[in-house]
Amino acid sequence: MTDTASSSTPVLGAHEPENGQPESSHAEVVLKAQQMGKEYKLYPSARQRLKALVTGGAYHRSHWALQDVSFELQRGQCIGVIGDNGAGKSTLLKLLAGTLQPSTGTLERVGRVTAILELGAGFHPDFSGRENLYFAGSMIGIHHAQMAELETEIVEFAGLGDAMNRPVKTYSSGMVVRLAFALMTAIQPDVLIVDEALAVGDQPFQKKCVERITAFKENGCTILFCSHSPYHIRTLCDTAMWLHKGKIEAFGQTEEVLGAYLTHTRILLQEQEQAAEPTNEGATDKNTEGNAASQKPTPVSARHADAAHIINVEVSHLLEDKEGQAPLLNSKDLIVTITARGNGAECPNVGFMIEQSKGVGITSLATHEDKASPKQLEDGSWQSILTFADLPLHSGQYVISAFLFDESGLVVYDEWLRFMHIRFLNPTLMPGLVKLPHTWA
Numbered sequence: 001m002t003d004t005a006s007s008s009t010p011v012l013g014a015h016e017p018e019n020g021q022p023e024s025s026h027a028e029v030v031l032k033a034q035q036m037g038k039e040y041k042l043y044p045s046a047r048q049r050l051k052a053l054v055t056g057g058a059y060h061r062s063h064w065a066l067q068d069v070s071f072e073l074q075r076g077q078c079i080g081v082i083g084d085n086g087a088g089k090s091t092l093l094k095l096l097a098g099t100l101q102p103s104t105g106t107l108e109r110v111g112r113v114t115a116i117l118e119l120g121a122g123f124h125p126d127f128s129g130r131e132n133l134y135f136a137g138s139m140i141g142i143h144h145a146q147m148a149e150l151e152t153e154i155v156e157f158a159g160l161g162d163a164m165n166r167p168v169k170t171y172s173s174g175m176v177v178r179l180a181f182a183l184m185t186a187i188q189p190d191v192l193i194v195d196e197a198l199a200v201g202d203q204p205f206q207k208k209c210v211e212r213i214t215a216f217k218e219n220g221c222t223i224l225f226c227s228h229s230p231y232h233i234r235t236l237c238d239t240a241m242w243l244h245k246g247k248i249e250a251f252g253q254t255e256e257v258l259g260a261y262l263t264h265t266r267i268l269l270q271e272q273e274q275a276a277e278p279t280n281e282g283a284t285d286k287n288t289e290g291n292a293a294s295q296k297p298t299p300v301s302a303r304h305a306d307a308a309h310i311i312n313v314e315v316s317h318l319l320e321d322k323e324g325q326a327p328l329l330n331s332k333d334l335i336v337t338i339t340a341r342g343n344g345a346e347c348p349n350v351g352f353m354i355e356q357s358k359g360v361g362i363t364s365l366a367t368h369e370d371k372a373s374p375k376q377l378e379d380g381s382w383q384s385i386l387t388f389a390d391l392p393l394h395s396g397q398y399v400i401s402a403f404l405f406d407e408s409g410l411v412v413y414d415e416w417l418r419f420m421h422i423r424f425l426n427p428t429l430m431p432g433l434v435k436l437p438h439t440w441a
């Protein structure tokens, strides 16, 4: 694959203020992207690429790694960038670092931007670690005299001992990370961009890096941090950006965005597992055929031709479906309004059940059990509004059912079995299914 928009890509990069803009501690916004996009041009062969260069013709296929990305970063913010493989994270970081140019849109940056991207690629493999400090340092604007002052501190942080005098090509990837991180963070930048660097180092070194990043942040440095590790994102970042297929899917408080992303990954995993398993679910549950259409709320008439009694079940605060996903409950409270018709003047009872999407039951409730009869409406129908305040479920996908019983609660008149799938995001991320009432002593 080729990128015609970029020339050779310096991967350890630090950039001085652009447009002659002075570094200012008053400027709150340090990075501003507007409708930024990145197109990679893919040529079927080197010959086609050459032909395109010579003739100016279009012999490529476009691949938009990023599209319509707009956001602002403020001084002192620490942003975690998350997303599936190929979502566009590295491309975004390279654009922000200035090692790639956007194909569309604009990017404004203030101050010194330092990026730790593909580690070690800025080092000369035949030079020793120590020589590389001067070599790679000069490429990021640290001149010889300044490096002589910084050298001791960098060598100490890297903790490579005598290996500093060996050629970098003999280093393990962990050793390269140590050297690169120590060098790139020797001078605090205004914006620090880190792409997965911490995933390579060992635990004690990761801790040192986290401490340095935290200290930078406290000193007002803006940090962009791409990682597949929810732990690191949560520890370091106050804000998170979820990139999905080259677009911003969510941007906001870390817990919320991470929660949404983890739910997405769990659902993906579940779908992959289901696709891998031979399924006989259809035999056990005729109402959930496992396709996206069966997960959408459907009017009763379409659902059960013979369901004469339950007129409507409405769940409040549901966000619209996205790409065939179950709708998302956009509230901490689950509020369900069940409207039903009884038998003549009889006051019926209604029931409600929540299950995990795979059919693991969580709770079943009924008005006759709770001694909470439905209220009669003017048109003669009956209505119950069920509220689960501060829903104690963990993030995940759930399926709900509604039932209509007779006055005694013994006869089932009608049922909407697993008629609606919903997703719920609990901002607190904990493993498990439900947060049980509890006390600590």
Ligand SMILES: Nc1ncnc2c1ncn2[C@@H]1O[C@H](COP(=O)(O)OP(=O)(O)OP(=O)(O)O)[C@@H](O)[C@H]1O
Pocket (backbone or CB within 6 Å): 001, 002, 003, 040, 041, 042, 063, 064, 065, 083, 084, 085, 086, 087, 088, 089, 090, 091, 092
């Ligand atoms: N130089 C390139 N030429 C063509 N396509 C590219 C190039 N670099 C990346 N891509 C494509 O752009 C998309 C985004 O890639 P990118 O590396 O930014 O994703 P990512 O989110 O960092 O993925 P990962 O988590 O796997 O590192 C992918 O489809 C990738 O195949």
